[in-house]
Amino acid sequence: MNLWQRLRPIRTRLALLLAVVGPGIITANVDNDAGGITTYSVAGARYGYALLWMMPIVAVALIIVQEMSARLGVVTGKGLADLIRERMGVRVTTLILALLVFVNLANTVSEFAGVAASMEIFGVSKYISVPLAAIAVWFLIVKGSYKVVERVFLIASAIFLAYVASGVIAAPNWSEVGRSLATPTFHLDVGYVTIFVTIIGTTIAPWMQFYQQSSIVDKGIQLKDYAYERVDVVVGSLFAVFVAAFIMIACASTIYKSGLNIDSAKDAALALGPLAGKYASLLFAFGLLNASLFSAAILPLSTSYTVCEAFGWENSVRRDLKDAPIFFGIYTALIILGAGIILLPIQSLIQAMMISQTFNGVLLPVILITMLVLINDKRLMGKFKNGRIINILAWTTTVILIILAAILIVVTFIP
Amino acid sequence: MLHASEFIGRPVADADGKRIGKLKDLLAAHRGEVPHPLLVAIEVKQRSGSVFIPMHEVAALISLAIPLKKKISEITPYEPLPEDLHLVRDVLDKQIIDTDGMRVVRVNDLELTRVNGDVYVANVDISGVGLVRRLGLGSLADRLAAHPRSSDLPSIISWDNIELLSGDQPMRLKVPTSKMADLHPADLAEILSDLSRQEGSKILETLDIETLADTLEEVEPDFQVSLIERMTDDRVADLLEEMAPDEAADLLAELPQDRKHDLLELMEDKEAEDVRKLLTFPEDTAGGIMNTEYFLIPSNFSAAQVLERLRETAPEAETIYYIYVADQDEHLLGVFSLRQLVLAQPDALVIDFMEERVVTVDLMDSQEDCAQVVSKYNLLAVPVVDEQKRIHGIVTADDALDKIIPTAWKKRLPRFYQ
Numbered sequence: 001m002n003l004w005q006r007l008r009p010i011r012t013r014l015a016l017l018l019a020v021v022g023p024g025i026i027t028a029n030v031d032n033d034a035g036g037i038t039t040y041s042v043a044g045a046r047y048g049y050a051l052l053w054m055m056p057i058v059a060v061a062l063i064i065v066q067e068m069s070a071r072l073g074v075v076t077g078k079g080l081a082d083l084i085r086e087r088m089g090v091r092v093t094t095l096i097l098a099l100l101v102f103v104n105l106a107n108t109v110s111e112f113a114g115v116a117a118s119m120e121i122f123g124v125s126k127y128i129s130v131p132l133a134a135i136a137v138w139f140l141i142v143k144g145s146y147k148v149v150e151r152v153f154l155i156a157s158a159i160f161l162a163y164v165a166s167g168v169i170a171a172p173n174w175s176e177v178g179r180s181l182a183t184p185t186f187h188l189d190v191g192y193v194t195i196f197v198t199i200i201g202t203t204i205a206p207w208m209q210f211y212q213q214s215s216i217v218d219k220g221i222q223l224k225d226y227a228y229e230r231v232d233v234v235v236g237s238l239f240a241v242f243v244a245a246f247i248m249i250a251c252a253s254t255i256y257k258s259g260l261n262i263d264s265a266k267d268a269a270l271a272l273g274p275l276a277g278k279y280a281s282l283l284f285a286f287g288l289l290n291a292s293l294f295s296a297a298i299l300p301l302s303t304s305y306t307v308c309e310a311f312g313w314e315n316s317v318r319r320d321l322k323d324a325p326i327f328f329g330i331y332t333a334l335i336i337l338g339a340g341i342i343l344l345p346i347q348s349l350i351q352a353m354m355i356s357q358t359f360n361g362v363l364l365p366v367i368l369i370t371m372l373v374l375i376n377d378k379r380l381m382g383k384f385k386n387g388r389i390i391n392i393l394a395w396t397t398t399v400i401l402i403i404l405a406a407i408l409i410v411v412t413f414i415p
Numbered sequence: 416m417l418h419a420s421e422f423i424g425r426p427v428a429d430a431d432g433k434r435i436g437k438l439k440d441l442l443a444a445h446r447g448e449v450p451h452p453l454l455v456a457i458e459v460k461q462r463s464g465s466v467f468i469p470m471h472e473v474a475a476l477i478s479l480a481i482p483l484k485k486k487i488s489e490i491t492p493y494e495p496l497p498e499d500l501h502l503v504r505d506v507l508d509k510q511i512i513d514t515d516g517m518r519v520v521r522v523n524d525l526e527l528t529r530v531n532g533d534v535y536v537a538n539v540d541i542s543g544v545g546l547v548r549r550l551g552l553g554s555l556a557d558r559l560a561a562h563p564r565s566s567d568l569p570s571i572i573s574w575d576n577i578e579l580l581s582g583d584q585p586m587r588l589k590v591p592t593s594k595m596a597d598l599h600p601a602d603l604a605e606i607l608s609d610l611s612r613q614e615g616s617k618i619l620e621t622l623d624i625e626t627l628a629d630t631l632e633e634v635e636p637d638f639q640v641s642l643i644e645r646m647t648d649d650r651v652a653d654l655l656e657e658m659a660p661d662e663a664a665d666l667l668a669e670l671p672q673d674r675k676h677d678l679l680e681l682m683e684d685k686e687a688e689d690v691r692k693l694l695t696f697p698e699d700t701a702g703g704i705m706n707t708e709y710f711l712i713p714s715n716f717s718a719a720q721v722l723e724r725l726r727e728t729a730p731e732a733e734t735i736y737y738i739y740v741a742d743q744d745e746h747l748l749g750v751f752s753l754r755q756l757v758l759a760q761p762d763a764l765v766i767d768f769m770e771e772r773v774v775t776v777d778l779m780d781s782q783e784d785c786a787q788v789v790s791k792y793n794l795l796a797v798p799v800v801d802e803q804k805r806i807h808g809i810v811t812a813d814d815a816l817d818k819i820i821p822t823a824w825k826k827r828l829p830r831f832y833q
């Protein structure tokens with residue numbers, strides 16, 4: 001037996017890991033979309049390091065939620081919308097999906113806002129960049145190969161490591177950073193609670209749960225390979241939060257320190273100054289554009305799949321328009337509306353990007369409760385249903401989120 | 416026509432008028448030869464658990480509160496059997512296969528019908544109107560139903576045209592019912608592509624090797640790979656032996672080296688040898704797409720002897736419409752068609768009626784070349800020869816044109832019917 005054959009068990013395990021890796025890492029990268037970048041930037045720019053303590057906690061919450069969604073997908077072999085329909089009936093499904101479509105539309109608006117904002121750095125008006133982007137995205141879905149697109153996006157996402165580099169180069173006071181990581185602060189004012197819920201909403205976006213689960217089901221990951229999928233999910237989540245934290249640090253040590261505000265994408269680009277100097281704007285614009293375009297493509301697609309899956313309508317990108325009218329209709333409508341809303345006279349693209357993430361944060365507890373009901377169903381999950389510890393952690397997270405969402409609503413409408 | 420959505424969730428009251436719970440589920444069972452299941456019991460959800468009431472104790476289903484015929488204390492509960500169908504738990508909102516329309520659909524509602532006092536499940540409703548009704552908008556649903564929109568496929572499917580998926584029923588024996596096995600492999604393949612991987616695998620497990628091979632040959636190699644992923648190597652090896660060698664070679668070419676190696680080891684030597692040989696040629700050459708199951712006869716045979724030989728060995732051949740004549744070393748001498756054979760006198764020698772100028776392609780000719788030849792000479796198949804004019808295989812028309820025309824169209828070209 002030669003060396004190649006002798007290494008077979010290790011090779012097999014590595015190959016398995018590489019084959020399985022994907023859904024978790026991709027979902028995590030998608031996490032850092034227009035809404036994400038903006039939220040973390042603003043958080044760092046406005047509050048300095050004060051919000052850093054959230055990140056480890058949010059990371060844990062993200063891992064818990066992503067792992068549950070992955071487990072649901074691997075054990076049942078079905079998407080989340082499919083499960084909701086099968087277990088919770090038509091009414092609950094209609095309600096949840098109606099909310100999801102609304103929130104996803106807001107997210108799509110946010111992605112196109114990202115396109116507009118990034119192209120403005122290049123001096124291109126949003127009236128040109130956004131319609132072009134909308135058309136490009138539409139064609140990408142209809143004609144493009146998803147695998148190729150995914151790969152290009154992933155490679156381009158490496159740009160976010162620039163934030164890490166920038167954060168390190170800006171030479172912040174690391175002991176101050178360390179202290180902030182360990183010191184929780186909380187104020188009961190609109191701005192603070194909003195950014196709180198927004199950060200959670202952008203890191204653990206409801207649409208990501210549906211997307212990841214469908215992705216896992218599509219890949220056909222089997223129960224016996226679940227251990228590898230778990231690695232994928234954990235690594236992906238950690239990476240996402242790691243990058244997010246550094247976006248915050250970079251913005252805190254450049255923009256906050258200089259006492260500036262983020263009113264436009266150009267301001268946010270300053271955070272990359274330490275690394276890229278005068279190329280900071282270009283680097284930032286490119287990163288934001290990449291993230292926005294990709295998310296603008298998969299958000300409507302994922303929404304279409306989710307809705308058609310739940311209601312039993314024809315869904316496939318390879319069918320013709322007349323075979324799958326509702327599928328095509330949904331994502332076309334989302335793209336048109338998403339792009340259209342951005343073309344309206346909007347004061348602040350930054351605001352537009354962030355509001356959708358706040359919606360995410362408010363919808364999240366609903367989706368979490370749904371997932372918890374499903375994942376504790378013994379008939380469905382067998383021995384893979386939630387253990388006690390995970391249940392405690394997950395339910396605690398959900399309750400905290402509900403309280404936060406309630407506080408947010410109260411604080412917004414009752415000054 | 417009763418709609419299940421109209422009474423599920425309704426309160427159930429006994430003869431005394433006492434409310435005993437809510438209607439949670441309907442149990443049905445197949446009785447006798449009737450393809451439609453008969454309602455045998457209802458499941459009533461109570462504060463602590465459920466109770467099953469036999470159907471003959473239920474006075475009526477269409478009622479604001481569902482009345483029973485006796486007092487609750489006088490009713491013997493129904494004992495559910497493992498093979499009973501729980502319509503709400505197992506059918507409503509689930510995906511099923513429409514074996515008439517050849518598609519995977521989702522159940523929105525159930526239509527029940529009363530025959531001689533018994534209630535049967537008549538149809539499955541997969542329409543949007545059914546969805547509207549489930550949302551509780553009954554009157555809107557009725558108005559929509561009154562104006563049917565024409566569509567290609569019906570949205571009310573009779574129960575005997577559906578196939579339930581095994582879902583999460585560990586108890587339900589997945590019997591390969593004749594419905595699925597009777598479907599044309601191309602339709603089976605299409606349904607499989609609509610199902611989730613888990614469900615698809617379960618159905619594949621129930622098919623016999625022949626049907627499985629036929630179905631697999633209808634789909635693209637990358638889809639084939641995902642379908643066989645969950646199968647044991649032994650079963651896959653059997654499958655590869657059953658498939659035509661060129662199809663088997665295509666599938667093996669997509670697999671990782673290790674698995675390919677293992678599978679070839681497991682296959683019968685003769686079959687493995689054919690496949691190995693095909694694997695040595697690049698995919699996009701005549702050698703890569705050719706089939707090794709051709710029919711060869713010696714030059715000194717008479718028509719009668721050929722027919723004799725055909726009857727003995729033909730089932731293995733890919734096509735018998737062209738019969739190739741060769742010497743002992745497989746040098747191609749001529750060809751004739753089945754038509755010529757049938758029309759010839761039994762004692763006529765093949766040398767006399769065979770066509771000596773045989774149209775051939777070389778092992779290394781491209782697929783486009785094969786397609787050109789096939790369409791220029793209107794052939795069903797073209798033999799593949801080496802420089803010494805020895806025959807190595809045949810390229811059938813559908814394989815030659817396959818790479819030129821996308822697969823979606825391929826399904827419309829006629830296949831050879833054995």
